[in-house]
Amino acid sequence: MSTSKKNAQGERLVPCPHCGGDAVFAPSNRYRPFCGERCREMDLGAWASESFRVAAAPPTDDNEPLPH
Structure with a gap:
């Protein structure tokens, strides 16, 4: 049995x-x-003001050696 809500026209509400x-x-x-x-x-x-962000590691300096 579906528990989705629907409006008077039978359209699904989310x-x-x-x-x-x-x-x-x-x-x-x-x-x-x-x-x-x-x-x-x-x-x-x-999104445009960068209020939403995807977590990522900080950028590394190109001159630094990479960790082993």
Whole structure:
């Protein structure tokens, strides 16, 4: 048995990655997986301002020997 939430039109609802509200996950929602344009733009802005980062080791100096 499926526990997915659906709206009145039978479209699947998922949590918006930005605000956590309900977002229609269907072609009818041009902003999916976001609930709307505002959340999509705020998420894009966070990536553009480097608020979201992928962890990595600090760069090494090219003149330093590599550890064994």
